Structures are given as structure tokens and as C-alpha cells.
Amino acid sequence: MNIKHLLLAASTLLQAQTLYAAAAPAPVEANEIAPGLFLVTGGGGANSTLLIGPDGALVVDSKLDPESAQAELAVLDGLYKGPLRYLINTHVHPDHTGGNEAYGQRGAVIIARAETRAILAAGQRGGPPAPAAALPTMTFDSNPLTLYINGETVVIRPLPAAHTTDNNLVQFVNANVLQLGDVFSTSRYPVIAGGTFQGFIDSVDQALALANEQTRFIPGNGNIENIAALRGWRDMLIAVRGSVAALVAKGSSLEEVVAAKPTAAYDASFGSNERLLPALYQELRGAQ
């Protein structure tokens, strides 16, 4: 290997390291968004929240893997010395349940839809069954479940099948915060993984019906948002559905729908429509 090759190898290595650094998740970090209520960002996986106070700790969503869950628990331990009482899952996907076991092992009652438990127990996406300590120990179905803890009223509300068939919102009534999981995003189009596009609209309407002008909304990923952002998300859903429905009504094929760029006005904000358009097309064709 001559010097030129060595330099080339070194620069490739540097590039690889830079890429790796860019891909590594941000550190787990808790920011207080209301008294005793923290938004926990970073690590692998989705946004998580933490409610602490004299009655104990409650966590919503457990991040992607044991390492990220342990990092979140370390943050919790730095804030608070009392018992960990509850973990709530907004839905079954690994970036929201992958850290469940660590919370179960710490004694948390894990609350989720019965369907969430069934999927985890069977193994998700062809994977192995989740460990016993990761399984929900308290389940609910079509009715909301309410917890009274630390002076807060926490209502877990099942949403229509939208992102998944087991998606819920978590309402912190006094803090006036709604945690919406993956039925709300400011950076990607709806991901329909079992639910429907219409379910996204219905879910947003349900969230808006619980809200006022001061309510804040936590998406699955990204920053906490105000009601204008959630309304903007709804406006996008309605506009995209309208554009695609008009093409479907005149008999366009999926290829013609894609070629017509019906999401062009929103692509800069929400990225690729590659997965959205076939799903929405099928759904609207089915509704005809």
C-alpha cells in the first residue's frame, strides 16, 4: 500500500466514522414540560414521557432497546428516588415497546391494549416472543382507562385504527398535554401499518375534541407542538386525501396518481410519499 492508498483508506475510515456518528442516537435527555412531567428524547426509539411525584413514577413508551431503556431509567433515577409504578405503551411497535423489559423488571405495571400484549407475546414482525417481564400486565380494549397519580389525571384513550390497530393517546389532563404516539408527525407522512388513512383523520379529530388553544401535543418523534401544528397536520391529511380521491374518481391508475404528484405541496415537510400513495390509493379505491 503506498501513501496515496493509505491516505485514501484513512479518509474512508474518517467518512465511515462521521457517518456512524451521524447515525448514533442523541443522548437520552429529559425536559420538564409541566410540573413533574418530562419529555424524554434521544436514545433509540420514540419520544417517551415521565411523570414523577409523591405517588411514584409513570412512564409512557419504553424506547427501542434495553440500552436506551436503561439510559432513560438512569435519567429517572437522577430526578427521583421513589417507586416506578406504571409504564404505558401507545402502541406495539418496537421503538415504543423495545425497552419494556427493563421497566417490568423494575416493578412497573405495564399498561397497554390487549392486542398489544397478544402481539408482544407471540413475537412481533416474525421475531421471537417478548420476554415475560416485557409483557403488559394490565390491559384494556375499547374503553379509556384513567389513572390518578401525583395530582394528575392520566387518561389512556384508544384511537381508531390509524397507524396501527392498537394505537392510543395518553392525555395528561391537568398539564393539558396529549401524547399522540405515531398518529401525529411533523416530519413524515402517515405510516399505515394496519390501520387506515381515514383513521388518522378520525384520530386527530378525537385529539382536537379534547384540546383547547393551550394544549400541547407530543408526536412519536420530534418536538412538542402546539394546536396550530396539529391543525396543520390535519389540513395536510384532508388536502392529500382530496387530491388522491379526485384522481381515483376519474379512474387514474396508481402509476398515474404517483405521476400527478398529489402531495407536491407537502413533500418538503413530510418527505417521501412512496409508502403513503399505494396505501391511500387502495383505501380510496376500496371505498368507491
Ligand SMILES: [Zn+2]
Ligand atoms: Zn409506530
